[in-house]
Amino acid sequence: MFYRQSGIRHRSYVSDSKLFPIPMDRNLVLFLFLLGLAAPLLIDTLYLNSYVLPWLIWTAAALGLNLVTGWAGQLHLGYAAIMAVGAYSAVHAARFGIPWEFALLIAGLASAAIGSVFAFAAMRVKGLYLALTTLAMQFVMDWVLSHVPAITGGSHASLQSPPFKLLGQPITSDAGLYYVAFGWCVIVTIFVLNMRRTGLGRALVAVREKDYAAAILGVNSLYYKIVAFATSSFIAGITGALLVVTFFFLASPEQFSVTVSVQVLAMVIVGGLASIIGSYLGAALILLMPGFANSLFSATADFLGWQMDPETLAHIPNAAYGALIIIFLMVEPLGLGKIYNNIRDYFLVWPFDQMKK
Amino acid sequence: MSSNRESEPLLECSSVERRFGGLVAVSGVDLEIWRGEIFGLVGPNGSGKTTLTNAITGFYPPNTGTIKLNGKDITGTSPHKVARLGVARTFQNLALFNGMSVLDNILLGRHIHMHSGVLRTALYWWLARPEEMANRKIVEEVIEFLQLESIRHELVDGIPIGLKKRVELARALVAEPSLLILDEPMAGMNQEEKEYMARFILDARAERGVSVLLIEHHMDVIIGICDRMLALNYGEMIASGIPRDVIKDPRVITAYIGDGHGE
Numbered sequence: 001m002f003y004r005q006s007g008i009r010h011r012s013y014v015s016d017s018k019l020f021p022i023p024m025d026r027n028l029v030l031f032l033f034l035l036g037l038a039a040p041l042l043i044d045t046l047y048l049n050s051y052v053l054p055w056l057i058w059t060a061a062a063l064g065l066n067l068v069t070g071w072a073g074q075l076h077l078g079y080a081a082i083m084a085v086g087a088y089s090a091v092h093a094a095r096f097g098i099p100w101e102f103a104l105l106i107a108g109l110a111s112a113a114i115g116s117v118f119a120f121a122a123m124r125v126k127g128l129y130l131a132l133t134t135l136a137m138q139f140v141m142d143w144v145l146s147h148v149p150a151i152t153g154g155s156h157a158s159l160q161s162p163p164f165k166l167l168g169q170p171i172t173s174d175a176g177l178y179y180v181a182f183g184w185c186v187i188v189t190i191f192v193l194n195m196r197r198t199g200l201g202r203a204l205v206a207v208r209e210k211d212y213a214a215a216i217l218g219v220n221s222l223y224y225k226i227v228a229f230a231t232s233s234f235i236a237g238i239t240g241a242l243l244v245v246t247f248f249f250l251a252s253p254e255q256f257s258v259t260v261s262v263q264v265l266a267m268v269i270v271g272g273l274a275s276i277i278g279s280y281l282g283a284a285l286i287l288l289m290p291g292f293a294n295s296l297f298s299a300t301a302d303f304l305g306w307q308m309d310p311e312t313l314a315h316i317p318n319a320a321y322g323a324l325i326i327i328f329l330m331v332e333p334l335g336l337g338k339i340y341n342n343i344r345d346y347f348l349v350w351p352f353d354q355m356k357k
Numbered sequence: 358m359s360s361n362r363e364s365e366p367l368l369e370c371s372s373v374e375r376r377f378g379g380l381v382a383v384s385g386v387d388l389e390i391w392r393g394e395i396f397g398l399v400g401p402n403g404s405g406k407t408t409l410t411n412a413i414t415g416f417y418p419p420n421t422g423t424i425k426l427n428g429k430d431i432t433g434t435s436p437h438k439v440a441r442l443g444v445a446r447t448f449q450n451l452a453l454f455n456g457m458s459v460l461d462n463i464l465l466g467r468h469i470h471m472h473s474g475v476l477r478t479a480l481y482w483w484l485a486r487p488e489e490m491a492n493r494k495i496v497e498e499v500i501e502f503l504q505l506e507s508i509r510h511e512l513v514d515g516i517p518i519g520l521k522k523r524v525e526l527a528r529a530l531v532a533e534p535s536l537l538i539l540d541e542p543m544a545g546m547n548q549e550e551k552e553y554m555a556r557f558i559l560d561a562r563a564e565r566g567v568s569v570l571l572i573e574h575h576m577d578v579i580i581g582i583c584d585r586m587l588a589l590n591y592g593e594m595i596a597s598g599i600p601r602d603v604i605k606d607p608r609v610i611t612a613y614i615g616d617g618h619g620e
Contacts, residue, residue: 013490014486014490191479195478198481198489200474202468213453213454215416215436215440216437217440217465217469218440218468218469219468220437227475
């Protein structure tokens with residue numbers, strides 16, 4: 001009904017390859033974008049900076065990991081380590097007096113360099129072996145962070161991030177920090193959206209699906225694996241730096257531990273491999289659901305007057321959250337993005353379901 | 358159709374041999390394909406036809422022997438480089454990318470003519486779009502040529518096998534190869550689809566100037582469209598020449614039909 005395709009005729013290749021060929025999709029995205037711009041006016045500062053801002057940052061991270069895992073099909077369990085490289089490079093560069101614009105760029109480049117090393121592992125091994133190799137690199141990075149005081153100041157130390165400035169403008173207000181996160185998330189999203197309609201995206205999917213067929217078309221799969229790792233790492237680096245700058249305000253090793261790597265991978269898988277909307281939904285579920293389940297549960301317990309020891313109170317929401325992930329993946333193994341697409345496809349032809357192919 | 362006899366053939370294989378452990382899959386094969394030729398390759402199952410194509414395209418380089426393309430030695434060159442030298446192929450069991458639309462699959466055939474980089478993607482509107490649109494135009498010509506207009510936005514997964522074969526041919530053709538290797542393009546097709554495909558192959562040569570190495574079991578097709586052919590059995594050449602001579606060769610009849618039925 002709202003999404004109708006009939007009557008939409010593209011008269012040029014440019015118009016046929018628009019990001020959102022259906023006007024309803026375009027309007028919806030525009031609406032969400034405006035909502036994002038207006039968020040500081042609409043949402044209480046506390047919620048804005050403790051829920052919406054980290055959600056956007058982690059969405060950018062999930063999109064970066066999705067690029068290498070979803071599009072290029074390379075399992076990656078060391079993503080947090082790459083984010084750490086970016087975070088520490090940026091903070092050190094900024095402390096050294098380099099302007100933040102360049103510090104962020106350095107973060108991206110440093111991460112891309114280290115991430116390409118991961119890619120050299122990817123050239124030799126595939127699938128679960130690659131997962132283990134990248135996991136090993138995560139542990140190496142964990143060790144380096146806790147044992148090289150020159151980088152982190154030691155295992156229990158944290159590194160203060162210098163005041164954040166962009167284009168000479170100090171950014172300290174809550175709204176300002178939010179806009180930085182929002183802007184970065186939009187940039188990453190646009191990049192990935194564009195990637196889907198260019199040769200780069202096609203080549204990555206080709207490498208993922210059938211590398212021998214890719215090869216006979218002239219796609220050098222080793223090269224594109226490295227490109228995927230490097231690009232994803234570049235995104236990870238800047239995302240890691242922004243996470244420290246806008247959310248944590250200081251960098252410490254446990255922010256980028258192996259648990260975090262697994263969490264980002266969970267965002268990607270729960271959201272849906274190679275799905276952009278899925279990365280948003282997956283990040284929301286993994287990041288916000290524990291807190292939400294927690295408050296929902298304690299509110300219910302209060303309301304019903306249940307007396308419970310704090311330990312039970314802490315564990316039941318966790319169990320419910322785990323069960324929720326399992327239920328989502330059982331209902332739709334292709335992730336939340338696929339659930340969204342199913343709903344969209346339903347409305348595309350509603351109320352004429354028999355038109356569906 | 359007379360072949361354009363130049364000083365050197367487009368493809369020249371000399372005494373190509375490929376072994377897998379103790380198994381000799383292809384041995385002592387000599388083959389020349391001239392520009393503008395449609396060359397048939399036949400043989401019973403397991404006779405080494407696909408192995409020979411894999412040797413040419415670089416998947417399984419020959420253990421001995423040389424392969425020359427346009428006089429240039431390409432023995433052992435990796436597949437993605439062979440593609441850039443002007444060889445395109447289709448696969449016996451189809452090798453389309455199921456998660457992609459027909460259009461994206463065919464656009465991938467243009468990969469060697471495009472610059473697919475990160476920076477171009479990041480600055481799509483300024484750097485990538487002109488190139489994408491120019492290549493889209495070329496792809497659309499082939500889509501029209503192979504009559505795939507109505508399914509261009511469908512996922513490859515959901516279309517019938519006859520169309521899948523045509524999409525794969527389209528993907529190979531848009532690369533503008535000088536040599537097109539078709540590995541059983543008519544397997545599993547009915548008579549009408551076979552005739553369509555045979556017409557497309559002839560038109561591809563006439564309009565796009567490709568030379569074709571055609572692997573096929575349907576003898577009527579081979580006789581109908583091939584200029585010359587080669588028959589393999591147990592990895593060895595048993596006959597080569599003009600199709601109507603080759604199919605009368607007693608060894609070919611024995612290999613295909615068995616003893617006791619020959620003339």
